[in-house]
Amino acid sequence: MKIKYGTRGSKLAVLQTRQTVEILKKTLPEVEFEEHIIKTLGDKVTDMPLFKVGGQGLFIKEIETELLEKRIDIAVHSLKDMPHEMSEGLCLLAVGLEEDPRDCLISIKYSTYKEIPAGAVIGTSSLRRRAQLALLREDLIFSDYRGNLDTRLKKLEDGEADAIVIAAAGLKRLQSENKVREYFSINEVIPPAGQGLLAIQCRTDDKERFFPLIKNFASESAMIRTRAEREFLRILQGGCKTPMAAHAQVTGDKIILQTFFADDSGKNTIKNIHTGAVEKPEELGEEAAREILAAKEILCTNRMSF
Structure with missing residues (x-):
């Protein structure tokens, strides 16, 4: 065959x-x-x-x-x-x-995100990353930054940005993790569904x-994670145009699902943690999504920009 x-x-x-x-x-x-x-x-x-x-x-x-x-x-x-x-x-x-599954910082000049001076340029086109990184630092500038890994690194060397934020998984698969200056914890920057x-x-x-x-x-545990994360996306109809994130971890007989959602401006955000049984990953993903939909309704009633 x-x-x-x-x-x-x-x-x-x-x-x-x-x-x-x-x-x-x-x-x-x-x-x-x-x-x-x-x-x-x-x-x-x-x-x-x-x-x-x-x-x-x-x-x-x-x-x-x-x-x-x-x-x-x-x-x-x-x-x-x-x-x-x-x-x-x-x-x-x-x-x-x-x-x-984490995101990471790469920079020629700076060792940590905290060390980067105000007004510096961070290369990332991801609305999800921009919204969450802005929660950590409001004094940085985010610039559009596309291309494969080699292209992004070359742009960084050419001075098009002071630092870039990318998925750690790709670097590790290419055995280039020595380029990483800092890893963002899952709590700091929740990854997109399926990252890694x-x-x-x-x-x-x-x-x-x-x-x-x-x-x-x-992998059975990876599929459980996938089912929870993708159900969250399905309910919210999420894609690259919406700043959202979902990351599930399987621990014993439990799933811990961390989620993030922001409006188009990236300024109004919702960040949650839900826990459920491994036998019901879709139910957990739906619960997390429904809670965000309910929060959006409240925010819209209060004339915020969701």
Whole structure:
């Protein structure tokens, strides 16, 4: 049997996809794998923030098309790039290869976020990061900052920003964590749903056929986390255009879900922690989302800008 797999062409995407495929190969050594590099809209448009281009799905739409048209059999994504609703006929086969979900600071000049002087420029296009970083420091300037990891680091070296804030997971997968100056705790900057996780996507009709393939890749705790976080997004209809975050941790028989939501200005924010049973991750995600919706109603009644 031959399995054609799709991936974006960035250095990080290819690396983490090949790491995933190596696990699949060890599970079923008799299977032949064929790589297909697919360029997405998010790869092509790098001169404006994601929320101005069209939000979530920019890094997977073309790959999903390849799946639906049966030019590839499976796709490997960073889970955080996947919208809460997938194209009809496709499904999430498995999640795994969990890496550090935190955001981190990289700077040539400064060792910590606290040390950065007032008025300095922080490179990040993420509305989620901007809103939470502004809660820690109101005296910094945030600038649009897109591109793959190498591009962002080169921009930093060229002086386009005094520091940048990015996901730690990518740096660690590329074995470049020595560039990190400081890690933001989950309490300080809550990550987006799925950060640090890889996902395998396939056609819904093929899900049962590929179950034996994912035995050594799929993580039960990661899937529980995923179900809680993505239900939170589904209820709120969240994407790159809305400053929001959701991060779940599985501890024993409990899930701890930390969430963040802000209005378009990023100034009116809601930050919560909810705890629930591991058997009911969707219920926990929904509870957290409904509480934010209720808070938005109160804030709107009080004529705030939600």
